[in-house]
Amino acid sequence: MIPGELVNLCAVDRPDAAVLHRWLNDPVAMRGWGVPDQTRSLSEVGRRIEGWLAEEGERGRPAALLAEDLDGEPVGLVVLAEEDAAARSVALSLLVGDPARWGQGYGADLLRTALGACFDAWGFHRVWLRAEAGNERAHRLYRSAGFVHEGTLRAASFFDGRFGDVLVFGLLEEEWRGRL
Numbered sequence: 001m002i003p004g005e006l007v008n009l010c011a012v013d014r015p016d017a018a019v020l021h022r023w024l025n026d027p028v029a030m031r032g033w034g035v036p037d038q039t040r041s042l043s044e045v046g047r048r049i050e051g052w053l054a055e056e057g058e059r060g061r062p063a064a065l066l067a068e069d070l071d072g073e074p075v076g077l078v079v080l081a082e083e084d085a086a087a088r089s090v091a092l093s094l095l096v097g098d099p100a101r102w103g104q105g106y107g108a109d110l111l112r113t114a115l116g117a118c119f120d121a122w123g124f125h126r127v128w129l130r131a132e133a134g135n136e137r138a139h140r141l142y143r144s145a146g147f148v149h150e151g152t153l154r155a156a157s158f159f160d161g162r163f164g165d166v167l168v169f170g171l172l173e174e175e176w177r178g179r180l
């Protein structure tokens with residue numbers, strides 16, 4: 001377990017499929033991931049978990065972390081992807097699964113705790129994230145964690161019947177250490 005202040009992070013495992021299935025089918029939560037109108041079967045969620053477990057075996061670190069609040073209730077998810085081993089770079093995707101729990105500091109603590117693990121435990125030098133252009137909550141969260149808006153991928157997503165821009169944010173290890 002990786003302890004934070006409001007959440008603790010644990011490697012995702014097979015019994016987490018039901019809660020992940022609920023979150024990954026929530027249209028409000030999934031709007032932040034740019035896929036508000038998708039539906040995923042429990043079997044597909046199970047396949048994703050199997051993929052994350054296989055990656056954990058290969059890389060020696062979890063590929064997905066479940067965030068639990070201090071009562072042990074699942075509250076969110078962090079996925080690590082697109083690792084570039086030579087550049088020591090990794091992309092994160094964040095989710096506080098139940099929109100009713102947004103705005104209470106879970107996202108910030110989940111990100112802070114994941115960053116500590118990325119830089120201190122797993123030796124990454126760069127962590128980056130994407131966010132839809134309209135996802136101001138995420139932009140504010142990333143900026144307040146020290147991320148820099150590095151660029152915009154034009155018309156890189158499609159939902160609600162139109163193309164949308166996607167912003168890329170990055171944080172380097174030295175920038176993160178300078179804020180501690």
Ligand SMILES: CC(C)(COP(=O)(O)OP(=O)(O)OC[C@H]1O[C@@H](n2cnc3c(N)ncnc32)[C@H](O)[C@@H]1OP(=O)(O)O)[C@@H](O)C(=O)NCCC(=O)NCCS
Pocket residue numbers: 028029030031032033092093094095096097101102103104105106107108109129130131132135136137138140141144
């Ligand atoms: C983005 C997300 C992780 C934020 O989680 P959260 O628990 O609401 O975050 P917090 O409560 O810690 O708040 C984070 C920041 O958002 C700000 N915020 C809260 N409500 C806001 C709103 N309505 N509009 C803009 N910013 C808002 C908070 O003030 C805080 O900024 P601050 O530290 O400068 O005050 C969560 O909304 C989520 O899971 N969304 C769906 C998935 C997603 O969009 N993921 C990001 C792309 S990968």
